[in-house]
Amino acid sequence: MLGFGLVCFSALDSRAQAPQSTPASQPIHVLMIFNESQDVPGNIVLEQAVRVEMQKLVTNRIEFSSEYLDARHFSDQEHFRVFQDYLGRKYAGQQLDLILVFPSRDYRLARELPNTLFPDVPVVFVAVNEMEVPEAIARLGVTGIVQRFDLRGTLGLMMRLQPDTRRIVVIGGTNEVDRATLGRIAEASRALEGIEFEFWTNRPVADVPRAVRSLPEGTVVLISTVVSDASGQTYYMSQLAQMLAPVASVPVYVLGGWVIGSGAVGGSVVDSQDLGTRTARLAVHVLNGADPEQIPIEVVTKGTPMVDWRALKRWNMKQNRLPADCVVRYRPNSIWEEHQTLIVFVGVVFLAQAMTIAALLVQRMQRRRAEMEIQRQRTELAHVARVSTLGQLASALTHELNQPLGAILRNAEAAEIFLQKDQPNLEEIRAILADIRRDDRRAGDVIDRMRTLFKRRSMVSGRLDFRNLVEDTVALARPDAEIRQIQIITQVPPQLPAVHGDRVQLQQVLLNLILNGMDAMNTTPRPERRLTVRVSEAKDGNLLVAVSDRGTGIASEDIVHVFEPFFTTKASGMGMGLAISRTIVQAHGGEIRAANNALSGATFAFTLPCLDQPNP
């Protein structure tokens, strides 16, 4: 409790000098007189608020002097007389402009004392309690503010936060101040239907912490004033809250703003800051020359709803139940509130970075898409060239197919005739069927070899057996070679290092070189028409594939152009074969070259990087 001082101020006569008349350089002297000692929590906040606010409102520097009666410890008449005597001597030669009194319940401090000692100095008081204000004060021309506890408001807040409350335990004292407060609580409780009020005034406060530890659900604790408990001890409200709130099994409510922070939930409290501000304004008003006698004493009963955010969390109370004007203390600042600038800055940096990254990604995607498109077109072009190459072979391949198909037909016809005989020669028919099967397989092989090259497909890399690749490719070209009376000789060692690549595309390259070589020999005398496909392992570890013809060779001015697109010496050529071959070989990490032979014809050779070990 405590915490009420009472500032009174004697309105003094008209001689009281108005501060406006005080030269700006002259400090204003205010004497603050407290009923309590200097360590009363409520007063500390209040005094500070008054000092700060007053200085804000007045241009002259204000000198404050504070004096404490400490009535709690020294309550006898003699002490009061000594205190008054002391003040009288101490400030005898002093120029005082205002006396601010925090009288608590002892209105003598606001009335008799200043009147006796400093009859010309105006007096303003401020008090926080439930005591009646003596009529005499008002009549003596002292004005001030009396702040009451907002019991109704506190009970209302309590019910709002905890609608299920059935029982309210009030911790109170036995002193006349305490009794006045309790009386007001009892009065306010009548507004609450069906709620049981328990006033714990008879047990020493020292025993209370243990008792609140096991209060049942539906109970709340309200801390009233304990100027004197059952054992005669004095407790400040903030002390009580510190003792009870942390250990209580139920929420604890309080009446003073300065108590909040000790673990209590809150209440519709006396806001010392606000009270101090209002007091300061009144004081300055009087300093400025207002006649205290003309200013009625203000009695405030309205409190400020105020809660401790941490306690709300502890009791799991919903913030949306709080009244709109409720002050929430100790809410941790959000990171946003605390580091707004930094967050904005970092955010902007991140955003810029993200946008840069996004832009880079988009760029990369576009590039990838473009690369894929180029790849696709390259594949497409290779396919077109391949189909065109196969087209050159079409006639020869048809012949190659008709051979087995014709044989199958003749065999079938023969078998029919055999079967019509009286005693068919089954041995012969069996031989026929075996031949038919073999010829079918032969035709199938031709088709298979062609089909892989006809397929439209993207590059597929794999480990290649180059010997097998050469055999297949030469098999494709051989029928055409036979028609053109060209001998194809292959020289492939049995052991070759493995290479990695796209079988179809490399076959295409080889086939292209073979067909070019064959074309070059159209005018070569027949016995000399010989094409050699030679595979070997080069010194640098690469695989070397060379196709040599005995044709006309390459004109010296053409030799640098043969791999250029659309370069052709043939009447029907597209001029893409070698260009595409070069693209394919380069994509495999190899090189392709052309050179004339010493005697006749030309040799086209390409290299491919080997994987590692020789292919078994």
Added chain:
Amino acid sequence: MTSAPANPAGTVFIVDDDASFLRSVSRLLSAVGYTVQTFESAQEFLNRLNPEMSGCVVADLQMPGINGLELQKALKLSANPLPVIFLTGQGDIPTTVMAMRGGAVDYLVKRAPKEELLAAVQQAFERGAKERHQRDHLRGLRSRFDQLSQRELEVLERVVLGWMNKQIAADLNIIERTVKLHRTNLTRKLGVQSVAELTRLVDEAGLFKSQKDNRTNPAEPGR
């Protein structure tokens, strides 16, 4: 099924480098009653060729070494120009033209219907027989002309051109009576009665064909 040839006198000589195809055609032709001989290359066949062989040749056009057309040419120059039927995997027009111009009986793709093949063989046999007959006849004729002396041939050549004895005598630088004597001798040797008959015989034997066209009557400009 096609009926077996009425009189398969002769042999079908099949030439193909593809052993399997060779075997299959051989089977079919044997089955329908032909006598068949197979050769895996044109060279092998030409080595065995002799004038006693009769029938026809069924040959692949595309072969390593001597190809079909070359075989046809060689055969034509030989003493026994057997008729040729060409079989091909895939015929292109220039080759076909060359083959037919070279006197091929037929030109068939390898997958041609059996009937076409058999009809072609039948036709070739007939043509072969006819040509053989003509050759025999011509050989008989030629053997008659072979009895004539060089001077008699020179006189005969001018007689069939319709020259008079006097012109012949002048051209050959002999006397007219000697011309008359040669004419008597050659008609006796050839067994003909008239100049008309003589002319027909010379035509049939194909004598003097090369010179006949550009040789003019030397007497003409003189007229």
